[in-house]
Amino acid sequence: MTADKILVNFSQIFNPYDKGHPLSGDDMNKAEIIENGYIAIKDEKILKVGTGQPDSDLISDTTEIIDYTGKLATPGLIDCHTHLVYGGSREHEFAMKLNGVSYLDILKQGGGILSTVRSTKSASFDTLYNKSKRLMDYMLRYGVTTVEAKSGYGLDWETEKRQLDVAKQLDHDHAVDLVSTFMAAHAIPEEFKGRSGEFIQLIIDDMLPKVKAENLAEFCDIFCEKNVFTADESRKLLSAAKEMGFKLRIHADEIESIGGVDVAAELHSTSAEHLMKATDEGIQKMAESQVIGNLLPGTTFSLMEDTYAPARKMIEAGMPITLSTDCNPGSCPTINIQFIMQLGCFQMKLTPIEVFNAVTINAAYSVDRADTIGSLDAGKNADITIMDCPNIDYPLYFFATNLVSDVYKNGKHVVKAGQIIE
Numbered sequence: 171m172t173a174d175k176i177l178v179n180f181s182q183i184f185n186p187y188d189k190g191h192p193l194s195g196d197d198m199n200k201a202e203i204i205e206n207g208y209i210a211i212k213d214e215k216i217l218k219v220g221t222g223q224p225d226s227d228l229i230s231d232t233t234e235i236i237d238y239t240g241k242l243a244t245p246g247l248i249d250c251h252t253h254l255v256y257g258g259s260r261e262h263e264f265a266m267k268l269n270g271v272s273y274l275d276i277l278k279q280g281g282g283i284l285s286t287v288r289s290t291k292s293a294s295f296d297t298l299y300n301k302s303k304r305l306m307d308y309m310l311r312y313g314v315t316t317v318e319a320k321s322g323y324g325l326d327w328e329t330e331k332r333q334l335d336v337a338k339q340l341d342h343d344h345a346v347d348l349v350s351t352f353m354a355a356h357a358i359p360e361e362f363k364g365r366s367g368e369f370i371q372l373i374i375d376d377m378l379p380k381v382k383a384e385n386l387a388e389f390c391d392i393f394c395e396k397n398v399f400t401a402d403e404s405r406k407l408l409s410a411a412k413e414m415g416f417k418l419r420i421h422a423d424e425i426e427s428i429g430g431v432d433v434a435a436e437l438h439s440t441s442a443e444h445l446m447k448a449t450d451e452g453i454q455k456m457a458e459s460q461v462i463g464n465l466l467p468g469t470t471f472s473l474m475e476d477t478y479a480p481a482r483k484m485i486e487a488g489m490p491i492t493l494s495t496d497c498n499p500g501s502c503p504t505i506n507i508q509f510i511m512q513l514g515c516f517q518m519k520l521t522p523i524e525v526f527n528a529v530t531i532n533a534a535y536s537v538d539r540a541d542t543i544g545s546l547d548a549g550k551n552a553d554i555t556i557m558d559c560p561n562i563d564y565p566l567y568f569f570a571t572n573l574v575s576d577v578y579k580n581g582k583h584v585v586k587a588g589q590i591i592e
């Protein structure tokens with residue numbers, strides 16, 4: 171079969187092993203690394219990845235050959251935890267943070283997530299759409315081709331639905347694919363203060379069935395945290411969501427360890443997210459259930475804390491690991507997945523192969539898309555990120571600089587020399 175396009179002369183191609191499940195333990199540090207290679211694309215899919223020059227039987231008169239001498243190719247990067255759609259911003263809380271006021275204290279005073287809830291409620295569909303599109307444009311230029319996006323800045327049905335509608339429209343319109351998560355259980359609404367149980371019941375009885383009926387989200391998530399939702403409330407909501415056919419994620423052990431990890435293990439949640447305060451016992455339970463540990467080192471950095479999730483312990487215990495930005499206006503205002511990957515090395519002591527596996531094949535499993543993305547295997551979508559550097563060590567060592575030069579999404583050249591092609 172001949173190719174539509176062949177990208178040639180890469181100095182290195184990083185191709186994760188797709189073993190039919192997320193990589194864990196020693197497998198996280200293994201990948202196919204091709205020096206001096208090419209990638210052939212046919213009908214939006216990967217046709218072949220190989221070493222040296224492409225065989226003549228891949229080339230017809232119409233095959234386009236594009237030279238990437240000296241560059242690195244990887245599967246399109248996947249940011250599998252973001253709070254992408256929100257109104258307003260929170261730089262006014264930055265001074266409080268610098269003065270040592272804690273994240274949970276800001277939330278307790280009605281700020282934090284609740285401040286963004288007020289801004290999101292008053293933002294129109296178009297305002298939210300344009301703001302989120304701008305973030306997705308940045309993400310694409312940083313090499314991201316698929317993003318998970320959570321609701322959770324409405325807390326009432328009307329605004330939660332508006333967030334999910336924006337996400338759905340952007341998934342349709344934008345080159346970056348979007349995977350939607352329903353997270354009304356992100357904070358206790360002001361009008362439910364002291365009645366969190368009633369709010370959980372409202373989500374179960376009223377909102378979840380509507381999300382399902384309108385097919386607005388695949389996953390359900392909850393913020394299991396001190397002063398937010400308890401482990402029992404998380405168990406109740408996620409069990410109901412599972413019964414309705416949602417896949418599960420959970421914000422657990424972010425600031426305090428209050429049992430969210432047990433819920434993740436019991437319910438076989440696809441992932442448990444944050445895990446900065448994960449205990450040895452929690453790690454063991456998650457490893458046994460093969461819950462994916464979705465680690466967000468940018469949040470530790472941005473909250474000005476010094477406890478990073480114990481990634482090495484997790485890998486040693488056999489947990490699969492992913493890394494993502496947590497892009498949100500409060501605890502981690504960034505879209506820069508490359509910086510997050512660098513924190514994975516600098517602060518969590520992950521190896522470059524572990525980091526690239528985390529944001530490609532394991533992230534694909536975390537959003538339940540590994541049948542089509544996450545590696546460069548023949549037949550998968552031709553989502554390819556190309557960096558202006560010779561190997562996978564370089565973009566982790568040369569930090570805080572966007573090294574992405576080109577991106578292909580479903581075989582289409584969407585970023586060229588750092589710019590989005592409209």
Ligand code: NIG
Nearest residue numbers: 283393421496498499500501
């Ligand atoms: O993942 N922890 C809860 N949610 C977000 C923060 C959202 C916000 O502060 O606006 C997080 O850190």
Ligand code: FE
Nearest residue numbers: 251253421496
């Ligand atoms: Fe989050």
